Amino acid sequence: MKVVYTISEVRELVKQYKRDGLKVGFVPTMGYLHEGHGSLIKRAKDENDIVIVSTFVNPIQFGPNEDLDKYPRDQKRDEEVCETYGGDVMFLPSVEEMYPEERKTTVTVEGLTAGLCGAKRPGHFNGVTTVVTKLFNIVLPDRAYFGQKDAQQLMVIKKMVRDLNSPVEVIGCPIVREEDGLAKSSRNKYLGEEERKAALVLSRGLKEAKKAIDNGEKVSKNVISIISDVINKEPLAKIDYVSIVDINTMEDVEEIGSGVLIAMAVYIGKTRLIDNIILE
Amino acid sequence: MKVVYTISEVRELVKQYKRDGLKVGFVPTMGYLHEGHGSLIKRAKDENDIVIVSTFVNPIQFGPNEDLDKYPRDQKRDEEVCETYGGDVMFLPSVEEMYPEERKTTVTVEGLTAGLCGAKRPGHFNGVTTVVTKLFNIVLPDRAYFGQKDAQQLMVIKKMVRDLNSPVEVIGCPIVREEDGLAKSSRNKYLGEEERKAALVLSRGLKEAKKAIDNGEKVSKNVISIISDVINKEPLAKIDYVSIVDINTMEDVEEIGSGVLIAMAVYIGKTRLIDNIILE
Numbered sequence: 413m414k415v416v417y418t419i420s421e422v423r424e425l426v427k428q429y430k431r432d433g434l435k436v437g438f439v440p441t442m443g444y445l446h447e448g449h450g451s452l453i454k455r456a457k458d459e460n461d462i463v464i465v466s467t468f469v470n471p472i473q474f475g476p477n478e479d480l481d482k483y484p485r486d487q488k489r490d491e492e493v494c495e496t497y498g499g500d501v502m503f504l505p506s507v508e509e510m511y512p513e514e515r516k517t518t519v520t521v522e523g524l525t526a527g528l529c530g531a532k533r534p535g536h537f538n539g540v541t542t543v544v545t546k547l548f549n550i551v552l553p554d555r556a557y558f559g560q561k562d563a564q565q566l567m568v569i570k571k572m573v574r575d576l577n578s579p580v581e582v583i584g585c586p587i588v589r590e591e592d593g594l595a596k597s598s599r600n601k602y603l604g605e606e607e608r609k610a611a612l613v614l615s616r617g618l619k620e621a622k623k624a625i626d627n628g629e630k631v632s633k634n635v636i637s638i639i640s641d642v643i644n645k646e647p648l649a650k651i652d653y654v655s656i657v658d659i660n661t662m663e664d665v666e667e668i669g670s671g672v673l674i675a676m677a678v679y680i681g682k683t684r685l686i687d688n689i690i691l692e
Numbered sequence: 693m694k695v696v697y698t699i700s701e702v703r704e705l706v707k708q709y710k711r712d713g714l715k716v717g718f719v720p721t722m723g724y725l726h727e728g729h730g731s732l733i734k735r736a737k738d739e740n741d742i743v744i745v746s747t748f749v750n751p752i753q754f755g756p757n758e759d760l761d762k763y764p765r766d767q768k769r770d771e772e773v774c775e776t777y778g779g780d781v782m783f784l785p786s787v788e789e790m791y792p793e794e795r796k797t798t799v800t801v802e803g804l805t806a807g808l809c810g811a812k813r814p815g816h817f818n819g820v821t822t823v824v825t826k827l828f829n830i831v832l833p834d835r836a837y838f839g840q841k842d843a844q845q846l847m848v849i850k851k852m853v854r855d856l857n858s859p860v861e862v863i864g865c866p867i868v869r870e871e872d873g874l875a876k877s878s879r880n881k882y883l884g885e886e887e888r889k890a891a892l893v894l895s896r897g898l899k900e901a902k903k904a905i906d907n908g909e910k911v912s913k914n915v916i917s918i919i920s921d922v923i924n925k926e927p928l929a930k931i932d933y934v935s936i937v938d939i940n941t942m943e944d945v946e947e948i949g950s951g952v953l954i955a956m957a958v959y960i961g962k963t964r965l966i967d968n969i970i971l972e
Contacts, residue, residue, distance in 0.1 A: 516855060
């Protein structure tokens with residue numbers, strides 16, 4: 413596996429791959445790779461000749477009071493995970509490489525970014541869509557892979573790609589969970605022992621919701637109550653939001669039909685975790 | 693010369709060109725091609741193997757009270773001009789082809805768009821940067837050619853391309869003028885006979901300004917007065933703005949040094965014309 417740090421290096425590699433007629437799959441990440449990322453890399457490897465993984469902690473998608481400075485970083489571990497799952501190139505640009513001069517350009521997606529994490533993290537999605545546009549322009553992948561754990565991000569990027577005619581196919585991949593149900597996340601590293609146990613309320617809340625819906629519950633408000641009750645029983649947990657939205661518009665739905673996303677963000681101590689299920 | 697109407701057709705052609713190792717030059721226009729566009733096409737042909745010209749009257753860069761509906765269109769004439777100057781492909785997408793669903797994504801460039809035409813035409817540059825991003829993603833050119841007549845647009849697009857790492861080289865080309873000095877523009881078609889004569893105040897104002905500066909005038913305010921005096925003498929002309937700005941920041945300069953843009957927009961009757969000179 414190659415590890416490259418500059419835009420010109422990755423461009424040179426991609427140029428050669430394209431010359432050789434190879435298909436390029438791309439997995440953009442913020443590093444501190446776990447099995448969730450691994451599943452994206454593996455899927456990309458299954459569907460393409462070459463897999464490029466970027467590990468860039470993108471400062472412009474963090475708010476002023478968020479965890480940019482303490483976001484976990486471990487290049488060696490990332491290289492191991494990347495190689496294990498079939499990555500061919502790991503691209504680790506520095507902040508200076510990605511933002512060498514004062515940036516004036518922003519890619520925004522309206523509507524889809526108004527609720528859920530977009531409402532709670534102002535500016536976050538502008539940072540995501542801008543850096544993803546940059547990375548797509550650098551890597552020029554045939555396909556790009558995103559996890560469904562960030563369901564809103566996935567839908568925002570799909571919309572952006574359609575709106576801007578980006579020459580890339582965006583593929584969403586299922587959430588990977590720990591054995592006890594906790595969704596894999598780089599931020600799980602922040603959790604202390606007690607918090608790690610408390611964090612199960614997210615997946616447990618979703619499980620209870622799913623059970624109620626399978627038993628005929630159709631009213632969003634009631635399902636949100638069921639989830640909230642599970643979470644509120646846990647003293648270390650504090651709800652940021654629990655929402656039930658249309659998967660395409662990200663707008664609240666009052667009644668649960670098909671194409672619905674049940675999404676939540678919950679603070680466990682100081683750590684903000686997200687989880688969701690999609691009802692097709 | 694090929695004339696294509698759909699994104700998939702132009703993509704298919706470009707794919708083949710790239711497979712054949714050919715360099716693609718791109719001239720994005722709103723059609724009603726004149727010798728100014730011709731000079732861009734010729735330059736693109738000199739520097740690339742293939743030249744693609746788009747002629748798309750982009751609705752999202754027009755304000756509600758602007759001339760979208762009456763903007764001149766003439767496909768036959770466009771094909772002739774395009775072919776004459778060496779165009780290989782003319783791409784004429786419909787509005788539905790470019791905007792098939794409700795658009796939520798916008799590319800914005802701040803700062804550079806605040807003054808001059810950006811101040812007078814709110815939303816105009818967002819429409820330009822968004823459609824140019826789309827066209828770049830569709831055509832995937834090696835080089836793209838823009839006229840210096842829209843000097844602010846040229847600088848905005850150069851900045852956007854740097855900020856977003858777009859894999860394209862942006863090349864600005866000199867203004868082409870009628871024999872009497874009027875800058876070539878599709879909008880010159882709107883001018884009646886008297887207005888056509890009156891329109892000379894733009895280039896004449898710039899000429900007077902240049903003369904004063906060559907004779908040692910350094911104060912922007914004074915140069916703007918000289919230009920304004922020329923224009924205000926013409927009853928059919930009404931100044932929209934006359935500005936002297938730093939070519940890189942598009943911010944007003946009080947004193948005239950190097951790297952300065954003298955730009956103006958002037959209504960001749962109902963027709964808004966622009967012109968400028970750059971002092972290197």
